[in-house]
Each structure stands twice: as C-alpha cells, then as structure tokens.
Amino acid sequence: MTRRSSARLLLTLAALAAGPSLAADARADEARQEAPSTIAVVSAPGDRFGLRVVAELESLGFRTVILDPAADEPASRAFLEASARDAGAIAAIRAVPSGGGVEVWIADRVTGKTVLREMADDAGDAGAPGRDAALALRVVELLRASLLEAALPAPPPGELPATPEIREKLRILAPAALADAPSPSPPPPALRVSLAPGALLSPGGLGAAASLDLGVAVMPSEHVGVVAFTAIPLTGARLDRAQRSVGLSVQLTGAGVRLTTRADRWAPSADLGLVVVSLHGAGMAVRSGFGDGESSAMTVAPFLRLGLAFAVTPRFRLRADVLASAIVEGVSIQSAERDIATWGQPMMLSSAGVDLGWF
Known part of the structure; x- marks a missing residue:
C-alpha cells in the first residue's frame, strides 16, 4: 500500500467516525432553531424559586431550560443575552435576592429589551411556598408584558421575530393585523x-x-x-x-x-x-x-x-x-x-x- 493510499484511507475512516457526532450536532442545532418558544431560566439546580418560575412558564405552554450560572457570575444584560442565545431561547430570566425581595432580570430577544425590576417580598418569609408562587407569577407576567410589545404597530426591533407560536400562546395580534383591526364603533348620536x-x-x-x-x-x-x-x-x-x-x-x-x-x-x-x-x-x-x-x-x-x-x-x-x-x-x-x-x-x-x- 502506498503512502498516498494510506492517507486517503485514514481520512475516510475519520470522516466515518465523525459522522454520527456531526449529525447529532446538526440535529441539535435544528431542534434548537425549531424551538421558538423556549425560555431559559438562569437558576441553580434545585432552587425552589427557579423551579416555580419554570412551572408557571410551562403552564403557558412554553418550553424551558434551566441554566446553572457560575457562583461568581453577576446578573447583567450581556450575560443574560448570551445565555439566551446559547440555549436557543427567545428570552432568559434570572432572579437574584435583594434587600426588599428579589431583583428580576429578563432579556427579551423578541423586542430586543432587557427588563430589570425590583419586586418586593410581600408574601411572607423567604423560601415559603406562597411567597415563591406569588413572585414567580409576577415574573411571568413581566415577561408577558415585554413580549406583548411585539403587537404594537411599530414593535421594538429585536433579534428574533414574534413567531405564530408565540402569538398564539400570548394571544397577541401581528402588527399588520392590529393596524387593520376595526376600531370599536362609537355610540350612535342620542x-x-x-x-x-x-x-x-x-x-x-x-x-x-x-x-x-x-x-x-x-x-x-x-x-x-x-x-x-x-x-x-x-x-x-x-x-x-x-x-x-x-x-x-x-x-x-x-x-x-x-x-x-x-x-x-x-x-x-x-x-x-x-x-x-x-x-x-x-x-x-x-x-x-x-x-x-x-x-x-x-x-x-x-x-x-x-x-x-x-x-x-x-x-x-x-x-x-x-x-x-x-x-x-x-x-x-x-x-x-x-x-x-x-x-x-x-x-x-x-x-x-x-x-x-x-x-
């Protein structure tokens, strides 16, 4: 066997060995692109509040993925946007404790906005089930309010379009449909x-x-x-x-x-x-x-x-x-x-x- 034939055989074997891995990566990328309603929740595994947010999102029909942040990773817009992109998600949510309750960060790739909101803890002691449920519901409503801006006649520019799946889950109209929707007729003259x-x-x-x-x-x-x-x-x-x-x-x-x-x-x-x-x-x-x-x-x-x-x-x-x-x-x-x-x-x-x- 010549040296050239040996090199050709080695390349062929390497391609065959890498094929399944490349196919798996391609399928993962394809699945990621076909999951337009995925929300990334940046939370430590087993965190009760993070799990409660996941439960609220899934009750609306969103897919979720939990991302474990590094212990020394501060909450920031750049970190959240990068986390959402890496997960193929339309938005990323992170909640960190603060003096009066929790500080909620939401990076919304549909509207291109990052929302920061301080939510007061009015439901009892930290970690209590009632407290977690109330705050998680407010976090999800904050995300919905941000996504609803995609229905404005001139929506904010974002990285991703508001797909029909997202509009169906949030019951929002496309901007063109909203502009063409008939306005309520005024009452007739008395x-x-x-x-x-x-x-x-x-x-x-x-x-x-x-x-x-x-x-x-x-x-x-x-x-x-x-x-x-x-x-x-x-x-x-x-x-x-x-x-x-x-x-x-x-x-x-x-x-x-x-x-x-x-x-x-x-x-x-x-x-x-x-x-x-x-x-x-x-x-x-x-x-x-x-x-x-x-x-x-x-x-x-x-x-x-x-x-x-x-x-x-x-x-x-x-x-x-x-x-x-x-x-x-x-x-x-x-x-x-x-x-x-x-x-x-x-x-x-x-x-x-x-x-x-x-x-």
Missing part, C-alpha cells in the same frame, strides 16, 4: 332630527293629501327613547261634487316611545303613542266626538309607527316610516247638513326622507 315628505290617506270619500313630516327622537339608550313629530299639511284632501267642491286640511302632532335595535347599517324601529288630529274644512262642516266646529275640529287617537333607517354615515341616515291610527268615534264631513264623507277610520301616513344625528 339626538336625531328627521325631515320627510309624505302622504296622508284615510278611506271614507276624501283623497290623499301631501304633508311634511318633521320629527325629533331622543335615545338615551341603545334600544329605548322618546319621539315627537308633527305632520304639516302641504295640500288638502278634496272631494269634488256637482256644483260643489270641498277640501279638508289635516295636521298631526304626536309623541310617544321608540323601541329600536342597534345596527351598523339597518336600524328598524317601532313608535307607540298618542297623536292629536287637527282638521280644518273648506266649504264643509267638520264634526267629531271630541270637539265640533263649523269648519274645524280636533281629536286624539293612539298611533303605531314602524320605521326603517339605513345609515349612510353614523350621523346621516335615510329612513322611511308608516304611521297607522284610527279615531275611535270618527269624523263626519257635512255639506248642506248632510254627511258626504268620513275621515279617520282608519288613517295612514307614509313618509320617506332623511334622519340627522346631532349628539
């Missing part, structure tokens, strides 16, 4: 004013009349409020007969309670109350059970009004309403002392217009 043309109709011989419906609604709560409205006549209901033409002008003024549902776009409503009906006749006598006059009368009736609003903006809506009512004793329209028509059993006002919110 005072609304409506303006709507409409048509007033009642069977009994007279035709329909045009009116202008003006309304005000005050909604101190989302579902219940009060309303008031008036329907101003624009034209009168007319009846044309041979050699005689008569007309009736009707104004409605009402108030009641509004029931509605909160909706982003569509808002149905129902109004219940009483309406005062004022009638004025031209060329006729108007008589009702509530009050009589040669050409005018007034009466009161209950009403039900159903409405539907569509919100173009929170303050500007399009709405339509239908009001139904009935005068109990009815209204008699007389000409030459003879009844020629009746009105108000029942009556209906339909309107469509705009609804404006102010406050």
Whole structure:
C-alpha cells in the first residue's frame, strides 16, 4: 500500500467516525432553531424559586431550560443575552435576592429589551411556598408584558421575530393585523332630527293629501327613547261634487316611545303613542266626538309607527316610516247638513326622507 493510499484511507475512516457526532450536532442545532418558544431560566439546580418560575412558564405552554450560572457570575444584560442565545431561547430570566425581595432580570430577544425590576417580598418569609408562587407569577407576567410589545404597530426591533407560536400562546395580534383591526364603533348620536315628505290617506270619500313630516327622537339608550313629530299639511284632501267642491286640511302632532335595535347599517324601529288630529274644512262642516266646529275640529287617537333607517354615515341616515291610527268615534264631513264623507277610520301616513344625528 502506498503512502498516498494510506492517507486517503485514514481520512475516510475519520470522516466515518465523525459522522454520527456531526449529525447529532446538526440535529441539535435544528431542534434548537425549531424551538421558538423556549425560555431559559438562569437558576441553580434545585432552587425552589427557579423551579416555580419554570412551572408557571410551562403552564403557558412554553418550553424551558434551566441554566446553572457560575457562583461568581453577576446578573447583567450581556450575560443574560448570551445565555439566551446559547440555549436557543427567545428570552432568559434570572432572579437574584435583594434587600426588599428579589431583583428580576429578563432579556427579551423578541423586542430586543432587557427588563430589570425590583419586586418586593410581600408574601411572607423567604423560601415559603406562597411567597415563591406569588413572585414567580409576577415574573411571568413581566415577561408577558415585554413580549406583548411585539403587537404594537411599530414593535421594538429585536433579534428574533414574534413567531405564530408565540402569538398564539400570548394571544397577541401581528402588527399588520392590529393596524387593520376595526376600531370599536362609537355610540350612535342620542339626538336625531328627521325631515320627510309624505302622504296622508284615510278611506271614507276624501283623497290623499301631501304633508311634511318633521320629527325629533331622543335615545338615551341603545334600544329605548322618546319621539315627537308633527305632520304639516302641504295640500288638502278634496272631494269634488256637482256644483260643489270641498277640501279638508289635516295636521298631526304626536309623541310617544321608540323601541329600536342597534345596527351598523339597518336600524328598524317601532313608535307607540298618542297623536292629536287637527282638521280644518273648506266649504264643509267638520264634526267629531271630541270637539265640533263649523269648519274645524280636533281629536286624539293612539298611533303605531314602524320605521326603517339605513345609515349612510353614523350621523346621516335615510329612513322611511308608516304611521297607522284610527279615531275611535270618527269624523263626519257635512255639506248642506248632510254627511258626504268620513275621515279617520282608519288613517295612514307614509313618509320617506332623511334622519340627522346631532349628539
């Protein structure tokens, strides 16, 4: 065997011998990279407080690794960051005794911050189980508060990204999702004013009349409020007969309670109350059970009004309403002392217009 052949054989044997070790190291490095939610706890083995912190972290689903610090190694940012990197962890925690309790160091590689916090010992003697549990829980909450900064629209720059696994464990949104998340919708305006043309109709011989419906609604709560409205006549209901033409002008003024549902776009409503009906006749006598006059009368009736609003903006809506009512004793329209028509059993006002919110 030549010298060159011997050297080649030795290299081959050395590579075969080192293969398992290199493969193991590669698998360890790969496992380390695939453990994005590992937390390093720098604590002496068997330390009760360190073990309690580990238990709290593992209850949240984090993987943990305990690192034994050198006896003379002081707590510092450089030491913690190096410990986290060596362990392939996203953060390292170390707690050292202090005069008033414990001094907690947290190196967070996701936000690139190192947090130092003095935690007072308010739970009893050092080493007591209750004391360890209370302080460990506060340490974990301090870590969570630091990691939650990764959800800010402009998160602090760190060595590692906040992976989906970390976000799932902490229930935090990605910055882009947080920026795109819809903000809570403001409450709708409590005072609304409506303006709507409409048509007033009642069977009994007279035709329909045009009116202008003006309304005000005050909604101190989302579902219940009060309303008031008036329907101003624009034209009168007319009846044309041979050699005689008569007309009736009707104004409605009402108030009641509004029931509605909160909706982003569509808002149905129902109004219940009483309406005062004022009638004025031209060329006729108007008589009702509530009050009589040669050409005018007034009466009161209950009403039900159903409405539907569509919100173009929170303050500007399009709405339509239908009001139904009935005068109990009815209204008699007389000409030459003879009844020629009746009105108000029942009556209906339909309107469509705009609804404006102010406050």
